Amino acid sequence: MALVMVGCSDELPPPPPQPIAFSHSVHIENEIECTRCHEGVETQAQAGLPAMAACASCHRRQAADHPEVVKFMEQYANGNGEPMVWRKVHVIPTSAMVHFKHSPHVRAGVDCATCHGDVGSMTVAQQVVDVANMGWCLDCHREQDASIDCMTCHH
Amino acid sequence: MTRWGMAIDTDRCTGCGACAVACHAENNIQTVGEVEAARGRAMHWMRIERYYEGVFPDVKVRFQPVLCQQCGHAPCEPVCPVYATYRTPEGLNAMVYARCIGTRYCANNCPYTTRYFNWFAPEFDAPLERQLNPSVSVRPAGVMEKCTFCVQRIQDAQEVAAQEEREVRDGEIKTACSQSCPAQAITFGDLDDPESLVALLARTERTTHLLEDLSTEPSVIYLRGGR
Numbered sequence: 383m384a385l386v387m388v389g390c391s392d393e394l395p396p397p398p399p400q401p402i403a404f405s406h407s408v409h410i411e412n413e414i415e416c417t418r419c420h421e422g423v424e425t426q427a428q429a430g431l432p433a434m435a436a437c438a439s440c441h442r443r444q445a446a447d448h449p450e451v452v453k454f455m456e457q458y459a460n461g462n463g464e465p466m467v468w469r470k471v472h473v474i475p476t477s478a479m480v481h482f483k484h485s486p487h488v489r490a491g492v493d494c495a496t497c498h499g500d501v502g503s504m505t506v507a508q509q510v511v512d513v514a515n516m517g518w519c520l521d522c523h524r525e526q527d528a529s530i531d532c533m534t535c536h537h
Numbered sequence: 538m539t540r541w542g543m544a545i546d547t548d549r550c551t552g553c554g555a556c557a558v559a560c561h562a563e564n565n566i567q568t569v570g571e572v573e574a575a576r577g578r579a580m581h582w583m584r585i586e587r588y589y590e591g592v593f594p595d596v597k598v599r600f601q602p603v604l605c606q607q608c609g610h611a612p613c614e615p616v617c618p619v620y621a622t623y624r625t626p627e628g629l630n631a632m633v634y635a636r637c638i639g640t641r642y643c644a645n646n647c648p649y650t651t652r653y654f655n656w657f658a659p660e661f662d663a664p665l666e667r668q669l670n671p672s673v674s675v676r677p678a679g680v681m682e683k684c685t686f687c688v689q690r691i692q693d694a695q696e697v698a699a700q701e702e703r704e705v706r707d708g709e710i711k712t713a714c715s716q717s718c719p720a721q722a723i724t725f726g727d728l729d730d731p732e733s734l735v736a737l738l739a740r741t742e743r744t745t746h747l748l749e750d751l752s753t754e755p756s757v758i759y760l761r762g763g764r
Binding site: 477 | 623625626629631633634635636671672673674675676677685688689692696699700
């Protein structure tokens, strides 16, 4: 019976396959700050993902014999400086021509978890809230007295 | 309140076209090629018009950069059947691309002909696609577009000011055209701030508006003559 539910239209998409089995929970348990890896989140539109060199700075020694870390270090060594291709988990389709920005939300004290769920305890990052939903943006903007002018998001 | 405005000093303008080029680069404006441009399908949110005064050989050329006038009473707005264009609280004439269904009524009703229709899907020849501005949407075919007063730069400056817990300073926001003008002919700022440079220029006797008799209440001011 459970199978019948799969594919139901308002279900969130499953997390996309990632090139390395990266686990947030392992890193958060080791008290690594979100901003250490998502450096832009306080000042930029994009949260950003860490450069391979940033992962490698820890993983030359940390868990160096873990199979996923070995795989990662091999890709890093043989990648000719090409960045890791992480797949997007949260996507606002470009066809909506919307410009989401992290910095105003972090400045206003909106918690990451409000929009992303408790990523820190996930082994695989996945969508908990449907972020590609204008109604959801506007509900909160009305509640928190943020701008609901179309051009704030659409330009 | 804030009301964004621009003053263009036509006595300073040399017609070099740097503003138009900067505008293309900043705002991901497509180029349509020679043939389509000849059919009137070229898209330049900022264009330079030439006027000749006098009779040869005693002619003087005057240049006038023309962009969306961000009208207070915009003729383009009431004719849109889907409310895709409207006036923002900060005095910009906004264009919501996602909402636009491409009737082109707005462009027909714009006395300044500063609205441009995307007849084609945008194509940027390699490697130009790598220099697209991520803060500006790339508009698809079938959508109207026009000058936004570089709203992305306005929003960025407002965000930096909010982070530093202060107001936006006069002169802090430069539109791409004003930044690139070698003659510093273009001044951008808040017309409602009496201390701002643009408001100061707007109070001089050199101030004129394009097609003033139409009562469109433009936010773009042209400065001319006077000493």
